[in-house]
Amino acid sequence: xxxxxxxxxxxxLLFLLAALYxxxxxxxxxxxxxxxxxxxxxxxxxxxxxxxxxxxxHMRVLAEWRHSSVRExxxxxxxxxxxxxxxxxxxCLNCHSSNRMFCFNCHMYANxxxxxxxxxxxxxxxx
Amino acid sequence: MNEDRRSxxxxxxxxLLAGIGSAAGLFPVLSLEKTVLPAWxxxxxxxxxxxxxxxxxxxxxxxxxxxVAACHFTHxxxxxxxxKDEVKWIWKSSYENVFPTASNQFQSPEVTGRPYVALxxxxxxPPCTKACPTEATFRRWDGIVSMDxxxxxxxxxxxxxxxxxxxxxxxxxxxxxxxLASTEYPTRMQGVVEKCNFCSxxxxxxxxxxxxxxxxxxxxxxxxxxxxxxxxxKLLESxxxxxxxxxxxxxxxxxxxx
Numbered sequence: 001x002x003x004x005x006x007x008x009x010x011x012x013l014l015f016l017l018a019a020l021y022x023x024x025x026x027x028x029x030x031x032x033x034x035x036x037x038x039x040x041x042x043x044x045x046x047x048x049x050x051x052x053x054x055x056x057x058h059m060r061v062l063a064e065w066r067h068s069s070v071r072e073x074x075x076x077x078x079x080x081x082x083x084x085x086x087x088x089x090x091x092c093l094n095c096h097s098s099n100r101m102f103c104f105n106c107h108m109y110a111n112x113x114x115x116x117x118x119x120x121x122x123x124x125x126x127x
Numbered sequence: 128m129n130e131d132r133r134s135x136x137x138x139x140x141x142x143l144l145a146g147i148g149s150a151a152g153l154f155p156v157l158s159l160e161k162t163v164l165p166a167w168x169x170x171x172x173x174x175x176x177x178x179x180x181x182x183x184x185x186x187x188x189x190x191x192x193x194x195v196a197a198c199h200f201t202h203x204x205x206x207x208x209x210x211k212d213e214v215k216w217i218w219k220s221s222y223e224n225v226f227p228t229a230s231n232q233f234q235s236p237e238v239t240g241r242p243y244v245a246l247x248x249x250x251x252x253p254p255c256t257k258a259c260p261t262e263a264t265f266r267r268w269d270g271i272v273s274m275d276x277x278x279x280x281x282x283x284x285x286x287x288x289x290x291x292x293x294x295x296x297x298x299x300x301x302x303x304x305x306x307l308a309s310t311e312y313p314t315r316m317q318g319v320v321e322k323c324n325f326c327s328x329x330x331x332x333x334x335x336x337x338x339x340x341x342x343x344x345x346x347x348x349x350x351x352x353x354x355x356x357x358x359x360x361k362l363l364e365s366x367x368x369x370x371x372x373x374x375x376x377x378x379x380x381x382x383x384x385x
Contacts, residue, residue: 004132011136070275073171073268075331118316119276127310 048079048091059114062089089120097123177251177270178325179352179380180339181359181368182244186346189242195219197341198323203314205297205304212304214295216323217246217338226383228372238385244347246338247272247293247323248371248379258288264320270352270380271325281318290372291379294322352380 047054054061065087068074077085085091096102100123107114116122198217199206205214222234225243253272256264263278264285286294300317308314312328315321326336334340339347350359368382 007132007136011138066277070273070277071265115316119313121310121313 046083047095048077048083048085058092062092089116093121093123093126097126100124100126171268173268175268175353177352177380178249178330179270179350179359179382180246180325180336181348181350181362181382181384183346183348183384184241184243185384186344187241187244187342188344191343192219193341193343194244194338194347197337200307200309201326201329201337202312202324203301203305203309204321205299205301205314206306207299207304212298214297214301214304214321216295216321217244219243220245225371226369228374229369243383244338245291245293245371246381247325248291248377248381249323249325251378251380252376254288254290254375254377255285255294258284260284267327269327269330271327272322273324273327274320274322276315276319276321279319281320283320285320290375290377294320296320 049057049061065077069087075087077087079085102123103114103116104122104124106112117125195215195217198204199215202216204216207213219242222229222239222241222243225245249270249272251266251270253264253266256262256266256272259265260282261278261280263275263280265273265275267273281296283296286296297315297317297319301315302308305314326334326338329336335349336347339349348359348362350357352359352363354360362384363382366384369385370379370382373379
């Protein structure tokens with residue numbers, strides 16, 4: 001009986017620790033998001049445009065972003081739903097590199113060889 | 128008893144897994160550069176700002192290479208260990224190399240013996256941008272002479288035009304020469320020219336350039352030359368300063384206190 005009790009207590013403790021850790025992390029994330037930094041950290045958890053549009057037009061979006069941010073200094077893109085987004089390849093990669101083959105699956109199939117990864121760090125090389 | 132124990136361990140295990148799972152879901156996926164909205168105007172007004180740097184060479188100590196190391200790490204500048212393939216954004220050099228046309232003929236040996244930090248001067252009248260046939264290098268709205276590596280065709284006219292040797296050519300694939308890579312900045316590719324960008328990627332985030340931040344003696348001061356109230360302008364007014372080859376009329380944005 002005591003064995004059972006000890007085991008129960010240990011299991012509960014472990015679960016509590018895990019839950020506490022997760023919760024604390026969540027809390028600190030919420031804090032950092034709310035912190036009034038001089039420049040807001042951008043929420044890039046949602047795609048900037050519908051999937052079908054991005055499938056067909058991601059190269060145009062990226063080329064337009066590159067031109068206006070590098071040459072005109074206009075770094076903010078306003079999505080149709082009003083969200084403000086940093087015009088950066090990393091806006092995309094901060095989510096999409098969770099799948100290391102994200103860019104390559106399609107490009108290999110279509111035999112397209114973009115030269116992005118000559119300089120930029122590709123999802124395959126990302127740490 | 129035994130069966131109870133088994134079912135309990137099962138349940139505890141599932142609970143633990145759920146806990147770990149929820150924790151894992153909250154971690155950011157990877158450590159690429161964070162996307163951050165610019166710290167200032169969404170559409171910059173051309174000519175409103177002019178970034179500049181003041182180097183107090185009296186504070187700069189001889190063997191320190193902190194600024195060079197910080198810059199070259201931050202920007203993934205390769206090091207091949209030989210002069211022919213050398214790529215540099217910021218470096219230290221002797222008085223006669225940094226100020227070959229200085230008018231002071233009888234400078235004290237203490238002054239001529241010091242090493243001097245050199246980097247792109249981000250000229251107000253940059254000769255390099257006029258030489259570039261593709262407009263890959265251009266003077267930005269904030270006075271920074273920037274490189275658009277996407278456009279560079281590697282003709283090296285800009286290198287010939289720059290009177291300060293601030294530009295380097297990638298004779299080899301730079302990724303071979305990077306020992307410790309920063310994931311927060313891209314590399315370049317073989318066949319393009321590169322140079323100091325006044326940390327424009329850090330300025331967007333409201334940070335100072337990496338070299339300024341790294342200097343242990345605070346010998347580097349960075350600021351807006353168009354703002355009369357800025358620290359750099361006050362220091363420029365209260366100190367005698369020098370520029371590199373001022374007689375060429377390039378109007379450098381980098382100043383030196385000797």
